[in-house]
Structure formats: structure tokens, C-alpha cells
Amino acid sequence: MAFGDQPAYLRVADDLRKKITTGELPPHTRLPSQARIREEYGVSDTVALEARKVLMAEGLVEGRSGSGTYVRARPVPRRLIRTGFRDGDRSNPFRQEQADDRIIGTWESSSEREEAGREIALRLCIAPGERVMRTRYVFRAAGDAVMISTSWEPLAVTGRSPVMMPEEGPLAGRGVVERMAAIDIVVDNVTEEVSARPGRAEEVLTLGGVPGHSVLVISRTYFAGGRPVETADVVVLAERYRVAYHLPVR
Template structure:
């Protein structure tokens, strides 16, 4: 299949990318200067600049103030488990994976009562402005931020109950299924939609990415008899992690 001739800046970026992947330009090596690219490839300054922008957007190189552009260390993608199996102790998949491996995982969270905006109200089947408990998480592996999560639960269900705060009380940290069961709400279904987008500046600041880096977003919603009881956005750096699903077969 022929797509026509590539623009000059893409041809230059493709050749430099191959040199990076093949190890001819190893990590921490300075990328050829704009003048060098112009001379070596016989292109204009504009083409050379656009080629470097492509490599930066792909996360292969990074600019260092007053020094130039350098090849980035390429991380080996690691695994984040998403499981349909529930361990006997009620732990969430992240907590279970941390317990089963040598990884040193920690997390921090904060909860606050807020009004549901239109998007969250639609996902929870409630009215915009209804009160929800919003909980923001940062999950870390060996001190490095690896995943963000923000969840919303309708206070019409959990308000003034022992499970109103997801990480506090007698069932704090036990996961949605177990917490809801404690207030006689039986979760029987969960959906997860996985997408990708450029990371927001505040997300990349926490996750250690640079502008333009792509993140995976898992939009998760728990249901009880068809009623949404919790929804969450889970944000994962796409260059460092792979989402692995382990689902039961009935």
C-alpha cells in the first residue's frame, strides 16, 4: 500500500529514531545539533527543528536547558494487574499484586465531598450538583509514582455510613465490593474502558513525564443491580507500564 512520499521532517525523524532504537545514539547521548542535522540530511533549519519536535513528542529525547537535546533512557514497561478475581482478604488488585511480589508499593489518598459535574453525574446516574465523595490516590512503586486514580461515590448511598470515607473506618482500603457489601449493596458487575490521551500537566508533574507524554486512562465503574455505585479514572504512564487483565471464565 502506498501512502505517498513522507514529508522531509518525518524522514529525518524516522532515521534518527532508528539510530536511537538500534543503539547508535544510546541514552544520554546528545542529539546532533540543528546545524548538524541540516548538513547531514540536506534539509532546512525548519525541517531539522520539526524532526526534533517529533522525537520529543515521542518521548525519545528531552531538552536540557542551556545544554541541548539528549536521548532519554528507555524504560522497560512493567505490568499493572487488572483482575476479575477477588482475593479472600478483599484487597484491591494493586494491594494484592504488591503483597504477591517483591515490589515495594505505597499509596496516599485524600477524600473530600464535592458536587458531581455533568460528566461524573452521567457516569453515576445522578443529577449534576448531587454530592459525591471524591478520593484522589497516588500509587508508588519503590517511591516512584506509577499510577493516579480518582474515584467518585454517591453520598446518597454511602453518606453517614461506616464506609463513607474509602480509606478510613473499619473497612478502609478494602475495596469497593467489600465496602458496599457492608452496607447491604451487592456489587455484581464492573466495566472498564481503556483509552489513551496526552497527559495533563498536573498529572505528568506527579508521574514524572514531560509535556506530550501519553497516558492510558482506565475508566472504571462498579454496578449493583444495574445502578452505578462508584466510578473512577485510573491514569497510567503509557511508556512505563502495560495493563494486564486476568479475567475469570465461567
């Protein structure tokens, strides 16, 4: 088998990857053994092992204790629809985040005060160390965790007000726009940035992924007259979602 100038383990991984993506090695099929890879590709045990590690890091295969390495079943990506603020479903944070009426979701949350780190302070236009309310959500569909969201609100804005705790008080569970309106703050703009990165161990474990999986991060910030009043990171497994934006034409 002739190969190009890539390192041998990447060339072997590339060929095996093609067999997986084309269906020659369908889901739940056992990956060729290390000895078989060595024989078929004319490479060393080290190269065969490294090639398998690449496929495992990419989430294409998974090891089963005492059984071997198997091709993973790849989920069909769902669209994560982003539409900005909607007047309906304001009492359902899951609806606000994923805006797909076909999915009935539940969520759990916890809030605590903390000092803003450098990144969050920059996003909120406050000094590092200023107090914020951090709220972490885990959203579930059919009982499975599908999304993690962490938000930060400056206590200089919400402190000692009825909306200081997003999930407690008279406006518990309401969206940012409605909660801020209750304390006479008009949210008039929102920005989002989408990025990808390797998932952190806790995130991947919570979302039911495999170590090494990548995640999509939607970093969202709400503004009132140019002042940030809330910023959040929405995290999903990259292999499960495609982010789709529905934006009005003005």
C-alpha cells in the same frame, strides 16, 4: 537522501527515530546538532528544529540545560495486571489496582465532597450536580509515584453511612466490594475501559514523566444490581505499563 511524500521535518524525525529504536543512537547519546541535521539531510534550520521537536514530544529525547538534546533511556514496560475483585489483600488499595504481588506499594489519599460533572454523572447514572465523594490516590513503589487513581461514589448511596469516607472509619482502606457489603449492597459486576490520551501537566509531573507523554486511563465502574456504586479513573504513564487482563472462563 531520497524521501517520500511526507513533510520534510517528519521524514527527518522518522529517520532519527529509527536510529534511536535500533540502537544506532543509544540512550544518553547526544542527538546530532541542528547544524549537523541540516547538513546531513539537506534541510533548512526550521525543518531541523521541527524534527527535533517531534522527537521531544514523543519522549524519545530530552533537553539538558546548557548541554544539548540527548536520547532518553526508555523504561522496560511493566504489566499492569487486571483481575477483577480478589478476596485477598482487600485492605490494600494498591494491591487492588495493580494486582502484582511482587510490588510492595504505599499510597496517599484525600477525599472531598463535590458536585458530579456531566461525565461522572453519566457514568454513575445520576443527574449532573448531584453530590459525590471524590477520592484521589497516589500510589508509590520504592518511593516513586507510579499510579494515580481518582474515584467517585454517589452520596445518595454512601452518605451518612460508616463507609462514606473510603479512607476513614471502621472500613478505612477496604475495597469497594467489602465497603458496600457493610451497608447491605452487593456488588455483582465491574466494567473497565482502557484508553490513551496526552497526559495532563499535573499528572505527568506527579508520575515523573516528561511533558507531552501519553498516559493510559483505565475507567472502572462497579455495579450492584445494575446500579453504579463507584466509578474511577486509574492513570499510568503509557511508556511504563502494558495492561494485561486475567479473566476467568465461565
